[in-house]
Amino acid sequence: MTTLDNRPNTALLVVDVQNGVVDDGYDRDTVIATIGGLVGRARKEGVPVVWVQHSDEELVRGSEEWRIVGELGREDAEPLVEKSYGDSFEDTDLEKVLAERGVGRLVVVGAETDACIRSTLHGALVRGYDATLVGDAHTTVDKTAWGAPEPEQVIAHTNLYWRYQAAPGRKGGTVMAKEVEFSG
Template identity: 75%
Template sequence: MTTLENRPNTALLVVDVQNGVVEGAHERDTVVANVGSLVEKARREQVPVVWVQHSDHHLVRGSDAWRIAPELKPGDAEPLVEKSYGDSFEDTTLETVLSGLGVGRLVVVGAETDACVRSTLHGAFTRGYDATLVGDAHTAGDKTAWGAPPPDQVIAHTNLYWAYQTAPGRTAGTVDTRDVDFGGAS
């Protein structure tokens, strides 16, 4: 139902599941395992897996913190998009990669819920993509020291509001890992 013409395909978009991002994150091991199971499911179903990797002064390119979590192994043929902003589309090759794959629907997983995941969901949606968030495959670190709610509440709130996101000609929604269907809208 995407508003992007001639883009019938779905991709799994793995956002910033990097050592320095998920270290100490809420339910880190469970979330990374869920991401891993979705990567394997996408590969089995021949659904493109697109990886996004952030770099900045905290995640210096080439550093251990910058590397993808060791439980996850991007395939040699799977696109890896490097970014420097929250929204994975901003000043990156993501749109070109997705267009080349005929992708109009994204299934989104990763970190940080309240930063790059949320920015990327909104970025995708406003650009015409259908965007499904996998509710148990994204995470955030504890930012309560800066006045934010605890991470479990940030994640729950994001899952709730994305479940009801609407716009003309596009679909959104939140599903659990076990309910991901790469064949159609949520």
């Protein structure tokens, strides 16, 4: 249903599954395993897997914290988009990468739920993409010290509100990993 012309394809967008982002993430090992399963399925089905990697003063490029977690391996042919803002589209070549692959629909996984995942989902929708969140394949750290809800509540709320997101000619949505259909 995307509003982008000649963009019938779907891509799996793997956002910020980096050591310094997810090591203290809620249910980290289960989420990483779920993401790994989706990456494997996407590869098997010929669906592009696009990796996004954040860098800033805390995630210094080349550091151990900056690296993608060891359980997930990016294949050389899979695009890597480097970013320094929450929205994976902002000041990156993500749009170009997706356009080259005819992608108009994104299946989004990764971290952090209440930062880069939310920003990227909204960024995709306003740019004309359909954007599906995989409800059991994103995580966040505990930010209760700063007044945020417990991580599981942040995740549940994001899953709930994104399930009903839509805009003219495009849609959001939340599904669990077992329900992901890359074909549409």
